[in-house]
Amino acid sequence: MSPTREPGPSRRRFLGGAAAATAGLAVGGAAGFGIREATAAPVAQAATADLGAASVDRAAAVVPFYGSTQAGITTAQQERLMFASLDVTTTDVQELARMLGRWAAMAARFTAGRPVSDSPVRDEQPPFDTGEAEDLGPHSLTITVGFGPSLFDDRFGLADRMPPELTPFGTIPGDAVMKPGLSDGDLCIQACADDPQVVFHAIRNMVRAARGTAVLRWSQLGFGRASATGAGQVTPRNLFGFKDGTNNIHADDVTAVQEQVFVPAAADAGPTAWMAGGSYLVARKIRMEIESWDTDPLTDQERIFGRTKSSGAPLTGGEEFTPIDFAAQADGKPVIDVASHVRLAAPETNGGARLLRRGYNYTDGQDPDTGKLAAGLFFIAFQRDPQTQFKAIQTRLGRSDALNEYIAHIGGGLWACPPGVSGAGDWFGKGLLGDLV
Amino acid sequence: MSPTREPGPSRRRFLGGAAAATAGLAVGGAAGFGIREATAAPVAQAATADLGAASVDRAAAVVPFYGSTQAGITTAQQERLMFASLDVTTTDVQELARMLGRWAAMAARFTAGRPVSDSPVRDEQPPFDTGEAEDLGPHSLTITVGFGPSLFDDRFGLADRMPPELTPFGTIPGDAVMKPGLSDGDLCIQACADDPQVVFHAIRNMVRAARGTAVLRWSQLGFGRASATGAGQVTPRNLFGFKDGTNNIHADDVTAVQEQVFVPAAADAGPTAWMAGGSYLVARKIRMEIESWDTDPLTDQERIFGRTKSSGAPLTGGEEFTPIDFAAQADGKPVIDVASHVRLAAPETNGGARLLRRGYNYTDGQDPDTGKLAAGLFFIAFQRDPQTQFKAIQTRLGRSDALNEYIAHIGGGLWACPPGVSGAGDWFGKGLLGDLV
Numbered sequence: 001m002s003p004t005r006e007p008g009p010s011r012r013r014f015l016g017g018a019a020a021a022t023a024g025l026a027v028g029g030a031a032g033f034g035i036r037e038a039t040a041a042p043v044a045q046a047a048t049a050d051l052g053a054a055s056v057d058r059a060a061a062v063v064p065f066y067g068s069t070q071a072g073i074t075t076a077q078q079e080r081l082m083f084a085s086l087d088v089t090t091t092d093v094q095e096l097a098r099m100l101g102r103w104a105a106m107a108a109r110f111t112a113g114r115p116v117s118d119s120p121v122r123d124e125q126p127p128f129d130t131g132e133a134e135d136l137g138p139h140s141l142t143i144t145v146g147f148g149p150s151l152f153d154d155r156f157g158l159a160d161r162m163p164p165e166l167t168p169f170g171t172i173p174g175d176a177v178m179k180p181g182l183s184d185g186d187l188c189i190q191a192c193a194d195d196p197q198v199v200f201h202a203i204r205n206m207v208r209a210a211r212g213t214a215v216l217r218w219s220q221l222g223f224g225r226a227s228a229t230g231a232g233q234v235t236p237r238n239l240f241g242f243k244d245g246t247n248n249i250h251a252d253d254v255t256a257v258q259e260q261v262f263v264p265a266a267a268d269a270g271p272t273a274w275m276a277g278g279s280y281l282v283a284r285k286i287r288m289e290i291e292s293w294d295t296d297p298l299t300d301q302e303r304i305f306g307r308t309k310s311s312g313a314p315l316t317g318g319e320e321f322t323p324i325d326f327a328a329q330a331d332g333k334p335v336i337d338v339a340s341h342v343r344l345a346a347p348e349t350n351g352g353a354r355l356l357r358r359g360y361n362y363t364d365g366q367d368p369d370t371g372k373l374a375a376g377l378f379f380i381a382f383q384r385d386p387q388t389q390f391k392a393i394q395t396r397l398g399r400s401d402a403l404n405e406y407i408a409h410i411g412g413g414l415w416a417c418p419p420g421v422s423g424a425g426d427w428f429g430k431g432l433l434g435d436l437v
Numbered sequence: 438m439s440p441t442r443e444p445g446p447s448r449r450r451f452l453g454g455a456a457a458a459t460a461g462l463a464v465g466g467a468a469g470f471g472i473r474e475a476t477a478a479p480v481a482q483a484a485t486a487d488l489g490a491a492s493v494d495r496a497a498a499v500v501p502f503y504g505s506t507q508a509g510i511t512t513a514q515q516e517r518l519m520f521a522s523l524d525v526t527t528t529d530v531q532e533l534a535r536m537l538g539r540w541a542a543m544a545a546r547f548t549a550g551r552p553v554s555d556s557p558v559r560d561e562q563p564p565f566d567t568g569e570a571e572d573l574g575p576h577s578l579t580i581t582v583g584f585g586p587s588l589f590d591d592r593f594g595l596a597d598r599m600p601p602e603l604t605p606f607g608t609i610p611g612d613a614v615m616k617p618g619l620s621d622g623d624l625c626i627q628a629c630a631d632d633p634q635v636v637f638h639a640i641r642n643m644v645r646a647a648r649g650t651a652v653l654r655w656s657q658l659g660f661g662r663a664s665a666t667g668a669g670q671v672t673p674r675n676l677f678g679f680k681d682g683t684n685n686i687h688a689d690d691v692t693a694v695q696e697q698v699f700v701p702a703a704a705d706a707g708p709t710a711w712m713a714g715g716s717y718l719v720a721r722k723i724r725m726e727i728e729s730w731d732t733d734p735l736t737d738q739e740r741i742f743g744r745t746k747s748s749g750a751p752l753t754g755g756e757e758f759t760p761i762d763f764a765a766q767a768d769g770k771p772v773i774d775v776a777s778h779v780r781l782a783a784p785e786t787n788g789g790a791r792l793l794r795r796g797y798n799y800t801d802g803q804d805p806d807t808g809k810l811a812a813g814l815f816f817i818a819f820q821r822d823p824q825t826q827f828k829a830i831q832t833r834l835g836r837s838d839a840l841n842e843y844i845a846h847i848g849g850g851l852w853a854c855p856p857g858v859s860g861a862g863d864w865f866g867k868g869l870l871g872d873l874v
Contacts, residue, residue, distance in 0.1 A: 038745075060553060063772065080660075082800075121735045123736055124734045124736065125733070126732050126733055126735065126738075127678065127731075127735045127738070129744065130676075130678050130731055131674065131677075131746060131747075132674045132675070133674075133677020133679045134674065134678070134747065135673075181805060195661070196633075196661055197661040197674075197798060200660065200661075200676075200812070204727065204810060204812075207810065208728075208731055214808060215808060216808065216809075217803070219802045219810065220802060220805050221658075221660065221800055222662070223517075223633035223637065224634040224637075234572075236572075237568065237569045237570075238569070239567075239573065239637075240568075240569075241564065241566075241567050241568020241569050242568070290567070291645075294564075294567055296563055297558075297560070297561045297562055298564045299560055300563065309564065309568060310568075310571065356560070357567055361569070363519075363637060363656075363658055364801065364802070365655055365656045365657055365658065365801070366654070366656050368618060371653065373644065373653060373656065428567070
């Protein structure tokens with residue numbers, strides 16, 4: 001569906017990906033999948049192609065894996081997500097490092113549309129790759145890895161390398177119902193692509209490669225994207241039917257990306273210098289009470305969000321991207337309600353703090369306890385400092401947001417995503433663990 | 438991804454849909470979504486379009502709702518599924534009929550890309566439509582409704598109208614672990630489309646419209662199709678990495694569709710005559726033990742299926758669609774193992790009985806009991822007589838299939854899907870309930 005709303009997505013992804021400069025293994029190495037060149041060629045090619053052209057292009061689209069920052073952050077948001085949290089079971093830092101090395105090699109191959117290995121299987125040997133993505137193409141797959149606060153406990157001697165930004169939040173207002181089985185974890189993997197079987201395959205094989213070193217703690221499939229990060233990417237709708245994340249940081253907002261998303265190099269960073277070029281990932285599984293919401297009058301729904309449902313325009317007028325007039329009054333009351341989501345989440349209310357959001361709608365089927373449809377938003381946000389960004393914003397929202405009547409934060413976590421993997425000799429977190437192995 | 442493997446999907450769907458003859462409301466009525474004409478025009482149009490052409494086409498593709506048989510049976514299988522089972526809570530047959538009428542009206546609109554209503558909402562009124570599919574297009578949506586055996590109990594006086602084909606199976610070998618909370622239900626809805634948010638929207642709004650009359654019992658999201666029903670549609674892979682359903686009934690196999698899928702009109706059908714033009718739906722939620730499978734040698738995996746993993750060719754040689762030589766021997770043993778899935782499921786082993794399968798891969802995240810990835814196949818099959826087709830085949834598979842070591846049937850059910858809705862005055866099951874209201 002996206003090209004209606006996002007002309008030329010794969011070309012833009014190629015250019016816009018943070019890792020475009022050093023494509024390494026990903027360029028030219030894909031068995032059977034060409035990488036789109038960043039020229040005018042795609043359009044010319046499509047003009048002579050048959051009906052299937054754009055979808056073929058979409059299946060073959062590659063987001064380069066190697067780069068100074070990890071892909072899957074400023075990458076134009078793909079349609080599907082699988083997110084996994086893992087706990088490390090080994091206490092041997094060498095084993096942990098070897099697994100992170102395997103993950104980097106696998107991520108380089110999967111994002112280029114290649115299986116775990118091209119070697120033939122010997123008799124009595126299980127297949128190297130589980131095989132379900134064999135015919136599918138990379139579909140703009142990105143794999144983003146993060147380290148949770150619990151990894152910095154006494155198992156690996158990493159305590160002094162934990163950045164203060166990674167300090168657990170404690171209990172933010174509204175967080176009382178967070179479930180341990182849906183929260184936290186030593187490691188996380190965010191796999192995003194335009195095909196769900198491709199993201200499932202990536203997570204499954206990385207969990208398989210972790211055997212003996214780490215185990216799956218929890219996972220989540222996101223069925224449709226609920227935010228936009230690409231330049232010109234149209235804002236999608238959440239399951240409340242509203243456009244979500246209109247004021248999100250987009251990849252072309254270079255100042256915001258530099259100042260709010262990635263950790264800068266700092267001369268005084270000391271043992272936390274490994275996070276330069278990294279970003280902090282906050283995830284929240286937000287259950288939506290959709291049956292209650294669906295009985296709420298439209299006027300009240302719009303008051304709660306502060307926007308018009310159909311167009312996404314603020315209630316102070318204009319169209320979706322018109323700046324919001326928070327001072328506007330009508331009948332002696334603010335037009336944008338003081339408890340509205342848009343007011344409480346706005347940078348103006350939060351000292352300029354913004355987030356780069358990559359949320360996905362989800363459903364887990366029926367809630368066995370209530371009989372209702374278990375569905376909502378799997379919220380993901382990247383930022384330079386979650387203490388002054390997500391935590392500050394969410395503390396305000398958790399306390400006062402009119403939306404709280406219809407949502408509950410039931411899971412999530414905080415992870416430090418290290419800088420990108422630079423090439424074949426590098427791996428996720430080599431800057432953190434490299435001198436210990 | 439599909440056009441690589443399925444040239445011109447929307448055009449074929451338009452022509453191949455069982456309901457193509459009487460498009461009714463669906464033709465021309467879609468607000469903003471053109472219906473593809475069944476001529477050579479699409480290809481000519483794509484030749485001058487930009488990169489987005491095929492995906493725009495895919496989003497706008499309409500499968501006509503009205504017809505003599507329900508869409509979503511022989512329709513070329515779409516990429517995504519949401520399946521819902523509901524229990525009727527009213528004992529008033531008028532209320533049940535009114536709900537089925539609302540469902541038919543909604544299905545006619547949703548499949549044409551339209552919301553629940555175009556009427557403006559009055560103050561203090563909730564929105565008619567939940568809104569999350571507002572910008573998405575119908576994406577070849579089909580909505581297929583069925584009636585479970587339990588609907589024919591004493592609540593509505595329907596006992597003598599229950600076809601013998603709908604008799605519950607009892608316990609088939611291997612069915613011991615079927616969970617009641619994932620099984621059966623008075624009604625089912627199968628929503629299929631090429632976008633997951635479109636199928637979620639359809640089920641959510643139909644469940645909403647059932648309020649006070651029926652409640653959700655269980656539901657399932659399928660993330661990728663695991664069978665092919667369209668002429669020329671390429672066979673996809675299940676989560677064991679094998680091509681699934683190579684010998685499936687495809688829409689262009691007119692004889693098999695007539696003889697094995699739809700219920701024929703019969704002069705002596707008496708009170709069960711309402712099922713002429715209908716089909717029986719069997720669903721099975723099949724958990725796959727993927728961690729165990731992934732440790733099994735490739736040669737054993739291929740022995741169990743009876744096919745080569747990568748190509749899908751039978752172990753007796755050739756390519757995917759080469760007929761299987763069940764008599765072939767090597768070293769004094771059958772090349773196709775006596776317990777192999779392909780042998781036990783073959784029409785040759787089952788008196789010629791075949792199924793029209795529309796399966797989907799699923800994952801529910803992590804199994805809280807085992808810590809493993811909860812994933813598998815949501816199997817759906819349509820047939821004229823489930824007693825001689827699914828039940829007979831599954832009894833043989835449940836007893837002897839070598840695959841049973843790696844799978845478990847944990848849920849599912851049996852439903853009678855009535856014939857198609859013929860036009861605006863008709864509704865799902867009017868032939869069954871029309872004279873009672």
